[in-house]
Amino acid sequence: MPIYEGYGTITDKLTFIIDIGAAYTKIGFSAEFAPRAIVASEVRCKNTNQVRNIYDYKDKEDLYDLLVEFIHLLYFKYALISPKDRAVVIVESLLCPTLFRETLAKVLFYHYEVASLLVVPSHLVSLATLAIDTGLVLDIGYTEAVAIPICHGSPVLHAWQALPLGSQAIHSHVKTLLSADNTGIQNISESVLEDIKEDIKVRCCFVTKRERAEKLRSVSSDIAPCPSVVYPLGGTKSLNVSGKLREMMYEIFFDEDLDHLCISTMILNVIASVDVESRTLLAENIVLIGGTCMAPGFKARLKAELYRQLKNERYSKFKNIKTIKFHTPPAKENYTAWLGAAIYGATEIVSMKALSKDQYFKEKRLPDWWSNLKDVVRSI
Amino acid sequence: MAYIIEQEVVKYVCTCGLLKPISKLYFCRYCLEVRCGFCVCHEVDSHFCEKCLENMPSAEARLKKNRCGNCLICPSCLLHLSVRAATVGPKNPEDPKATPRKVVYLHCLMCRWSSRDVGIPDQIAATGGWPERENVYNVRLSEIIEWYKSVVLLEKQQKLEKDKKKQRKYMSFTDKTGLTAEMIRKRIGLTEPPNPLLKTKAKPLEGAIAKEDVEELPDNIFTQPIKLNEITTVQQRLLQPEWQPVTVDKLFPIHKHLSVKQSLRCRSCEHNVSKPEFNPNSVRFKIQLFAYYHIPEIRIVTVEPLRAGQPAELLLKFINPTQHQTVVTILDLSSMPELIQDDKCSADTSTDDELKPIEKEPLSLSLTQSASLLHTTLSRQPSFTIKPRQTKQQVGADIEIPAANFVLPPRDDAAEFDDSGENYNFNDDPRLVKWRKSNKAVIKLQITPSTDLNLGDQVVVGFVMQHIYTNTIATSVEKDKEPQKCQHKIRVFLSLGNLLGSSE
Numbered sequence: 001m002p003i004y005e006g007y008g009t010i011t012d013k014l015t016f017i018i019d020i021g022a023a024y025t026k027i028g029f030s031a032e033f034a035p036r037a038i039v040a041s042e043v044r045c046k047n048t049n050q051v052r053n054i055y056d057y058k059d060k061e062d063l064y065d066l067l068v069e070f071i072h073l074l075y076f077k078y079a080l081i082s083p084k085d086r087a088v089v090i091v092e093s094l095l096c097p098t099l100f101r102e103t104l105a106k107v108l109f110y111h112y113e114v115a116s117l118l119v120v121p122s123h124l125v126s127l128a129t130l131a132i133d134t135g136l137v138l139d140i141g142y143t144e145a146v147a148i149p150i151c152h153g154s155p156v157l158h159a160w161q162a163l164p165l166g167s168q169a170i171h172s173h174v175k176t177l178l179s180a181d182n183t184g185i186q187n188i189s190e191s192v193l194e195d196i197k198e199d200i201k202v203r204c205c206f207v208t209k210r211e212r213a214e215k216l217r218s219v220s221s222d223i224a225p226c227p228s229v230v231y232p233l234g235g236t237k238s239l240n241v242s243g244k245l246r247e248m249m250y251e252i253f254f255d256e257d258l259d260h261l262c263i264s265t266m267i268l269n270v271i272a273s274v275d276v277e278s279r280t281l282l283a284e285n286i287v288l289i290g291g292t293c294m295a296p297g298f299k300a301r302l303k304a305e306l307y308r309q310l311k312n313e314r315y316s317k318f319k320n321i322k323t324i325k326f327h328t329p330p331a332k333e334n335y336t337a338w339l340g341a342a343i344y345g346a347t348e349i350v351s352m353k354a355l356s357k358d359q360y361f362k363e364k365r366l367p368d369w370w371s372n373l374k375d376v377v378r379s380i
Numbered sequence: 381m382a383y384i385i386e387q388e389v390v391k392y393v394c395t396c397g398l399l400k401p402i403s404k405l406y407f408c409r410y411c412l413e414v415r416c417g418f419c420v421c422h423e424v425d426s427h428f429c430e431k432c433l434e435n436m437p438s439a440e441a442r443l444k445k446n447r448c449g450n451c452l453i454c455p456s457c458l459l460h461l462s463v464r465a466a467t468v469g470p471k472n473p474e475d476p477k478a479t480p481r482k483v484v485y486l487h488c489l490m491c492r493w494s495s496r497d498v499g500i501p502d503q504i505a506a507t508g509g510w511p512e513r514e515n516v517y518n519v520r521l522s523e524i525i526e527w528y529k530s531v532v533l534l535e536k537q538q539k540l541e542k543d544k545k546k547q548r549k550y551m552s553f554t555d556k557t558g559l560t561a562e563m564i565r566k567r568i569g570l571t572e573p574p575n576p577l578l579k580t581k582a583k584p585l586e587g588a589i590a591k592e593d594v595e596e597l598p599d600n601i602f603t604q605p606i607k608l609n610e611i612t613t614v615q616q617r618l619l620q621p622e623w624q625p626v627t628v629d630k631l632f633p634i635h636k637h638l639s640v641k642q643s644l645r646c647r648s649c650e651h652n653v654s655k656p657e658f659n660p661n662s663v664r665f666k667i668q669l670f671a672y673y674h675i676p677e678i679r680i681v682t683v684e685p686l687r688a689g690q691p692a693e694l695l696l697k698f699i700n701p702t703q704h705q706t707v708v709t710i711l712d713l714s715s716m717p718e719l720i721q722d723d724k725c726s727a728d729t730s731t732d733d734e735l736k737p738i739e740k741e742p743l744s745l746s747l748t749q750s751a752s753l754l755h756t757t758l759s760r761q762p763s764f765t766i767k768p769r770q771t772k773q774q775v776g777a778d779i780e781i782p783a784a785n786f787v788l789p790p791r792d793d794a795a796e797f798d799d800s801g802e803n804y805n806f807n808d809d810p811r812l813v814k815w816r817k818s819n820k821a822v823i824k825l826q827i828t829p830s831t832d833l834n835l836g837d838q839v840v841v842g843f844v845m846q847h848i849y850t851n852t853i854a855t856s857v858e859k860d861k862e863p864q865k866c867q868h869k870i871r872v873f874l875s876l877g878n879l880l881g882s883s884e
Contacts, residue, residue, distance in 0.1 A: 014442070024618070033521045034622035036445065072422065080446045080640045082423045084763070110766055113421070131524050132587035203611045206601060227605035247602075285590050294624075297597035325590035330517035332624050339521075346525050347532040 015345040016079060018071075019091035019122070019338040020104075022055055023142035023167060024291065026338040027074050030089070030345030035335050037078040043069045055143075060103060067107040075112070083112035087354060089345045090119045091337050093139070094155065095146055095162060105366040109357060116354035118344070119366065123148040124155050125340030126289045129329045134278070135285035136270060138263075139337070140292040142167045145253075145263060147270045151278050159273040161266045165253055167292050171197040173252055177245045188233065196233070200241060201249065204229050207297040208247040210254075210304055216244055217251075250295060254305050260314070264305035268315055279318065284325040291334035299326055390678050392671070393871035394419060397768040402678075405671035406653040408646040409853055414671055414870060415653055420644040421763050427638045428660035431460055435660055436638060447635035450507070454488035455616060455631035461486045463506050464494075486510070486633055498629055513632060515622050527585040643667075647763040673701050675870065676708055676788060676847050681822055683876050686777075686839045689831045693824060694841070694876065700788035700819040704850035704863070709785040710825070711844040713775065716869055773873050776833050777841045780826035784809035788847075791819040833879050842873040 015030035020041055028035035042053045043066060054070050057063035075083050088108055092101060101119065108114045123137040123146070133153040139146045146162045148155050174197045178185045185193065208216075208226075215221045225243035232238050253263045261269075267286065271279050288299065306324045309315060331339045344350075355366065391399040396419035406415040427441040428434060429448035436448070452461045464487040470478030483502035486495035495510075496502070503509055515521070610628050617624040625631055644654040655667040681695035700706050787806045795818040808816075815822040829839050851864040 026621070031525055032445075033515045033517060036621075038618040038621050068418070076422065076424065076640060076642060078637075080424055080427060080441065080638060084421060084423070113763060128528065129521075129524070130588035131527065131585050199613055202614050202617075203608060204606070206597065208602075209597065212602070226602045229606060229608060231608065296601070299594040300596045303592075303594055323592050325592045326594055327588055327590045329588075330520050332621070334624075335621060343521075343525055343528055347529045348536050349532050352532070352536060 013087065014081065015087045015089055015350055016075075016081065016083075017089045017091070017338060017341045017345050018074065019335070019341065020054070021141055021291075022053075024334065025070075025074065026091075026335045027078055028338065028342060029079075030342050030350070032342055033339065034331070035338050035342075038335065039074075039078065041070070043073065055100075060099060063100065063103045064107060067104055068111050071107060071112060083108075083114055085113065085115045087116045087118070087345075087350050088114045089341050089350065089354075090117065091122050091125065091341045092119055093141075093146060094121045094123060094148060094157065094160070095144075102366055105355075105360065109360050114357070116350070116356045117360070117366075118350055118354035120341050120344055121155060122289070122337035122340075124150055124153075125344055126287055126329070126336050127153075128340040128343045129331055129336055130287065130327050132285065132327075134281050135287045135327065136267065136282040137287045137289060138267060138293075140166055140263070140288070140290040142291070145266065145290075145292075147266055149270055149274055149278070149282050151274065151282075156274055156278075159270050161270050163261060163263070163266055165263060166290075167198070167201070169252060170201055170249060170292070173249060174200055174245075177249065178239070178241075181240070181242050181245060185239070188237075188239075192234070196231070196239075200231060200239075201295075204231065204241050205246050205249040205295070207250040207253075207295050207301045209297075209301065210308065213248065213251055213254075216247060250298070250301075254301070262305075264302060264309050267302075267306060268309055268318070271318070271321070272315075280320050283318075283321045284323060285327060286324065287327045287329065287336075289329070289333050289336040293333040389680060389875045391773075391873045391875075392675070393771055393773075393873070395768060396766070397771050399771065399773060399873060402671050402675065405675075406644065406646075407669050407671040407674040408649060408651060408653055409669055409674070409851065410649040410651045411646060412849065412851070412866060412868060413646075413648070414675070415644075415646055417644070419647060419766070420653055421647050423643050423645060425641040425643040425656060426658055426660070427640055429636055430639050431636055433660045435658070441638055444635075446638045448638060449635070451636035452486060452510070452633040453636050454491060454493050455619060455634055456493040456628065457488060457491040458619070459488060459490045460636070461488050461493075461495075461633055463487075465506070466502070468502070493631070495633060498631060500632070510633065513623070523585060645763070648765045650762065674849065675868070676700050676706065676845065678845070678872060678874070680874060680876070683827075685880050686827075686829045686876060686878070687880055688829050688833055691780075691826050691828045694827050694874075695814065695822055695824055696874075697820055697822045698786075698788060701791055702850065703790050703852075704848075705790050706788050706848045706850070707785050708788055709846040710782055710823075711846055711869070712779075712781050713842050713844055713871065715844050715846075716871060771871070773840060773842065775842045775873070776837065776839045776879075777827045777829040777876070779841050779843055780828075781843070782809070782812045782823070782825065784812050786813050786821055786823060788821055789819050795819075827876075829879055835879055835881055837879045839876045839879055840873055841876060842871060844869050845872050 017026075017028050017030060017035075019026040019035075023041060024038050025041045026035040026038050028037070041055070042051050044051050052066065054063070054066045057066055071083070075081060090101075090104065090108075105117060105119075108117055122139060126137050126139075127133065127135050127150055134151050136147060136149045139148075143164065143166050144162050145165045146160065148157065148160045150156070175185070175193065212223065215223050216225055225247055228243045229241045229246065230238050231241050256262045256265060271282050274282060288302075293299070303324055303326065310318055310321060310324075329336045329339070360366070388401045390401065392402055392405055392414065394400055394405060394416040395413045396416065398416055398418055400416045404416060406420065407413075408415055424438070427436045427438055427446065429436065429451055431451040432448065434448065434450070436444070453459065454461050463484050465482055465484050467480045468483055470480055472478060481504075483504060484506045485502045486500070488494070500511060612625055612628055612631065616628075616631065617626070619634060620632070623630065623632075641656040641658075641660070642654075643652055643656065645651065646653050652667045653669040654665060656662075657664050657666055677699045679697045679699070681697050683694045684692035686692050698708055786808060806816075812823050813821055814824050827841050833839065846867055846869045849866055849868040851866065
């Protein structure tokens, strides 16, 4: 270890917290209130000079190389610490593929020689930011929306619900709507379109109210959509983003499919599959995390949708649920899970429950999350 | 250096199995092995600010969250902000004697963003004192962290006590002798001193309360046209994770993020292969064991048109970078059997074994010093080396291995300017060595592209270069001893170009 690293002045150990999301990775240190950096989860391939998302891996070896490259970037460009002999906390979704988490552990232990690794489930730790132990956590990220209820500090995994509704679905919807509007999007190259889709979504679109959405959809609508926006493209060209597109963009989240599945029914299905006592409690403790939840008006619309669905005959058994309440975590939605892990990382849990290097080399695999955490979490 | 932009046509095989050009390889003089950026241990050496080139001790960098105290960047376009001076009227305009005051504000020369746009008050001193923003949830979050800490600590304490009770079932040696301080304390009836952290029992924290009313969309969003240049982009928002401002009037200047110098360490012998100088102004190295300075460099001079099944002449230039004479022998790829065999068995067995760490003795340094002197965090855990992976490079041409070897004289900087005497009396095989000048030699090889290749395929040849490496470390310690010489082998792959059609 270099001599310049100041030992003695600051004695507390620094724990590195990584939350690798499908689109953005949040990194920072334990006991801090916000991540140091939020960076896109992609690396530039040195041979082909292409930018690749780390989830677009071909096989195990490919993923290993991608992660080595990416984590090197995180340590030496953003965190500026040596990875060797330091503890790491990883935030992961409970639905994370085994291949990914195993490879990630392998990269961290073999290539970066970290001292210990603690893997925490994102839904559970998000509740730590609120200091509550029961709640329904809905994570709408880039690829999917996952709802998992947490009852008394323990995730009720059998009640999970997931739908492929996330930013990715929105982005592909942007393209469909833009070409339907005949804005000349066909003439724009694919790479440019990739870059602007997210920007159009974030800067122009919002989640409209239900009544407006219904009226706008009908042919003879008597209301005018919100004003359209002229989106500049590369200096000379421009793209007309219509008002209808701006309002209707997020409707795919609330359109029920053939199985009556959408974001709102997903939540109610989760509530339906837990025990009767917890149902009211969960409905009154809904926590939204994930960057896609940050769309303006999303929470209000979701609330309205939930109330509307409750009137539906299918959910007539939910007579007891009178109110639906949302939590407001002391953080932005896109880093709430990271913040929860930072709180966990500040405690002794890291030294008590983390998987140490020696243990890992003995076992050669990463234990599943429940065997690692269930007893700790319950006591909290 | 031309190496940075040049196409990678001559690739050496690193000890870890990756193919790299010589400019990206290191040579560990202690293990006498080639290393690359992938198989060495990277370490953060020193922190510095890119803009003001000021060094920052790592403790300070940690306190300042890896940000420079003086330099600020534009929140809008991420370029450096410059400090601008302006004069404003005196405090009391009625006073005729009052002189105009000088104030400074921040200004971006690129996008013309200025600190006045967002209402940051002008400062009197140019060195800063710019207002810092605090996270609005600071108080609540520190309460939560304290509470969680105490909960976990309590649990740890309980677990320890549980363990203690368990132990009591069996009489241990210390129990018998009653020597532990704990036992004595118990005997004289003193209770255990509680953990200082537990003493200040954190008051029970109230969980957050969910609310039914949520933020509704403002009504004017349906009627008011939006101005795109007043809404921030995702990149601008993510630069300030704590605030993520939605409109540009909430963009605040950001302290410049620091950069680091890295030192690289060989994972099998723990010696540095590259260590930069501490000073951020300096681009030199304290230690630089680049392969470029130790291993003969190979360049392709010419190659005859490559046609499947037809022999072609390949001229290669070898350059000796060291101060010692070396003998280069070209061998067949199969002459490095130990490595290739290793690769095979790792590929055959289950994939989990391929990354098996090779056990190593701990460093002698940490053994000789007593454990109490060395703080656990101060002592470096020895690294382990990862088994090399199999090289996947396919060879598309046969190479006629020359029987003779050839000598490369030491590098002599003065000889570069000496055009006169060019008579070397090395007993060169004239069929092999075509040309010589100081430490360089051009040799001729016969290659035959394989008939399996398709038209337009890249033709790759590979061979093992064996050269005599003179180790200079031993001589510096023991003067009278002869410099230690050893045969070093390295696999080399050359991409010669695409296969052409037949000449007829």
